[in-house]
Amino acid sequence: MELAFIRLDRDTTWIYFYEGIRNIQDLVYVEDRFFAISDFNQLVSFTPQYNPEDDLKVAAQYFEEEEEAVIxxxxxxxxxxxxxxxxxxxxxxxxxxxxxxxxxxxxxxxxxxxxxxxxxxxxxxxxxxxxxxxxxxxxxxxxxxxxxxxxxxxxxxxxxxxxxxxxxxxxxxxxxxxxxxxxxxxxxxxxxxxxxxxxxxxxxxxx
Incomplete structure (x- = not known):
C-alpha cells in the first residue's frame, strides 16, 4: 500500500510519497502533522507539502516483536x-x-x-x-x-x-x-x- 494526498484547493493530481514509506497500516492527524505506521512499526510524520519527502521525519523506529505473529x-x-x-x-x-x-x-x-x-x-x-x-x-x-x-x-x-x-x-x-x-x-x-x-x-x- 502506498501513501498519497491531494490538496483540494490547489492540486489536480495525487501527490505520492515515492521513497521511505511503504506498507502503511494506519494514519492519524495530530497537531498539524500526519503520522503513519508501517508493517515494521516504523512511525513517520509529515505535513502535506508539495515535496513531501523534504518534510518526512522518522518519529519512531522499528522494534522486535513475537516471531510469526500476525499483527x-x-x-x-x-x-x-x-x-x-x-x-x-x-x-x-x-x-x-x-x-x-x-x-x-x-x-x-x-x-x-x-x-x-x-x-x-x-x-x-x-x-x-x-x-x-x-x-x-x-x-x-x-x-x-x-x-x-x-x-x-x-x-x-x-x-x-x-x-x-x-x-x-x-x-x-x-x-x-x-x-x-x-x-x-x-x-x-x-x-x-x-x-x-x-x-x-x-x-x-x-x-
Whole structure:
C-alpha cells in the first residue's frame, strides 16, 4: 500500500510519497502533522507539502516483536492531552481465507517523541479506545454512559464481511489483560444485513 494526498484547493493530481514509506497500516492527524505506521512499526510524520519527502521525519523506529505473529496496528490520539498511541492487535489468522479472524491479545504503546521510541503501557488513564480501520477514536469513559475505563472495544474490520457471520468483535481490559464478555448478536446481524464493515461514530448532540 502506498501513501498519497491531494490538496483540494490547489492540486489536480495525487501527490505520492515515492521513497521511505511503504506498507502503511494506519494514519492519524495530530497537531498539524500526519503520522503513519508501517508493517515494521516504523512511525513517520509529515505535513502535506508539495515535496513531501523534504518534510518526512522518522518519529519512531522499528522494534522486535513475537516471531510469526500476525499483527494489525492502529494509531489513536488520546484527545484529552494530545498523546499518540499505537495499538497492536494480535490475530489468529489461520482461517483468513474464509474471513474467520480472531483477536487473541492486545498491546498498547505510547510514543516518546524525544527518544523516538515506543513504550509499552497498561493504562489509558480512565479513557477508552474504539478500534476500527480508518475510524479509531478515544473517549473519556466517565463522559459516556456505560463506557468502561481502560478498555479497548474492537470491531470486525476485516476487508470483507464473512459469508456466515462477522466474528471478531470484543472488549479488552488493558489493565487486567483479559477479554470481557459481550453480546454481539445484534451488531453482527446489522453488519450482515448491510454487507459492510462497521465504523465508529461519535454523536455531538447534547440532550
Amino acid at each position: 494489525k496496528r492502529y494509531l489513536v490520539e488520546l484527545s484529552d492531552h494530545k498523546e499518540l498511541l499505537m495499538v497492536h492487535r494480535y490475530l489468529d489468522n489461520r482461517h483468513n481465507i474464509h474471513g474467520k479472524r480472531f483477536t487473541t491479545k492486545i498491546e498498547l504503546y505510547t510514543l516518546d517523541a524525544d527518544k523516538h521510541k515506543w513504550t509499552k503501557i497498561n493504562s489509558l488513564g480512565g479513557a477508552a479506545l474504539f478500534l476500527g480501520e480508518n475510524s479509531s477514536i478515544s473517549l473519556l469513559a466517565s463522559e459516556v454512559l456505560g463506557c468502561l475505563p481502560d478498555c479497548i472495544c474492537f470491531i470486525h474490520d476485516f476487508n470483507r464481511v464473512p459469508c456466515k457471520r462477522p466474528r471478531d468483535f470484543g472488549l479488552y481490559n488493558i489493565k487486567t489483560e483479559k477479554f470481557l464478555q459481550i453480546d454481539d448478536t445484534q451488531a453482527a446481524t446489522l453488519i450482515k444485513m448491510s454487507n459492510r464493515t462497521p465504523i465508529w461514530a461519535v454523536a455531538n448532540i447534547k440532550l
